[in-house]
Amino acid sequence: MPQAITHFLIPAILVALFRDFHLSKNNKRNFPLHYVLIAGLGGLLVDSDYLLYYVFKAFNFSFPSHRIFFHNLIFVLIFFILGFIFMKTNFKEFGKHKLKISTILFIISFTGLIHLLLDWFFIGEVLFFYPILDLNFGLNILKKLPEYMQSSITGIIDAVLLIFWMTYLEIKHKISDYI
Numbered sequence: 001m002p003q004a005i006t007h008f009l010i011p012a013i014l015v016a017l018f019r020d021f022h023l024s025k026n027n028k029r030n031f032p033l034h035y036v037l038i039a040g041l042g043g044l045l046v047d048s049d050y051l052l053y054y055v056f057k058a059f060n061f062s063f064p065s066h067r068i069f070f071h072n073l074i075f076v077l078i079f080f081i082l083g084f085i086f087m088k089t090n091f092k093e094f095g096k097h098k099l100k101i102s103t104i105l106f107i108i109s110f111t112g113l114i115h116l117l118l119d120w121f122f123i124g125e126v127l128f129f130y131p132i133l134d135l136n137f138g139l140n141i142l143k144k145l146p147e148y149m150q151s152s153i154t155g156i157i158d159a160v161l162l163i164f165w166m167t168y169l170e171i172k173h174k175i176s177d178y179i
Contacts, residue, residue, distance in 0.1 A: 002118045004044060005158040009165055010118060011111035012040035020172055032097045038104055042111030046070045071116060072130040079109035122154075 016036045023031055049070045056063035069075070083105035086092065093100050120126045124140025127133075142150055169175045 002122050003154050003158050004047070006154065006161060007043040007047065007115050007118060008040040009043075009158075009161040011043035011114045012036050013161070013165055013168070014114065015039035015107065015111075016168070031103075032099065034095075034097055034099060035103065035107055038099075039107050039111050042108040043115050045108060046075065046112050046115040067119070067125065068127065068130065070112075071119065071126055073113075073116070073128050074130075074132075076109050076112040076116065079105045079112060083109060 016033075016039075019028060019031050019033070019036065047066070047070070049068065050066055052069075053063050053066060083102045086100075086102040086105060092102065116126055116128065120128075120138040122140070122142050124138025124143070125136045126138050127135065128137055129135065142153065145153060166175075
């Protein structure tokens with residue numbers, strides 16, 4: 001199963017690459033780096049059912065296991081639809097950097113989909129259409145690896161992504177100038 005670092009870094013890297021290579025210089029002002037942070041956090045949002053599970057368990061309430069309520073396309077679709085709704089409202093921006101609520105909601109929708117695809121690829125137990133259909137989908141690539149690699153590969157992936165991300169930030173944005 002991809003760890004939290006992978007679920008944070010993959011969406012953050014994808015949104016950063018989109019920002020840095022797809023948007024023109026003028027559009028980058030309308031797409032601040034704060035969206036990259038939001039993308040990383042959005043990649044973790046789908047796993048917030050862990051928090052619900054432990055809170056309910058602490059109060060001796062029953063709560064279905066992880067990957068039931070938020071690990072589906074309905075969760076992703078809700079944020080996507082909310083993004084369109086906020087595009088049409090008067091309350092469109094907030095904060096000093098004038099972040100657009102619709103953009104944030106679209107990013108969360110996109111990063112939720114990325115989270116589902118990562119789980120689909122690595123563990124193969126995603127209920128894409130829950131609660132409509134109770135079918136698991138996925139490749140479960142981790143089970144196809146030799147047994148001695150299965151427990152350590154996610155840590156290796158995290159390390160490679162983190163090294164790539166930090167190297168990219170140094171090359172593209174010269175972050176060492178800010179230290």
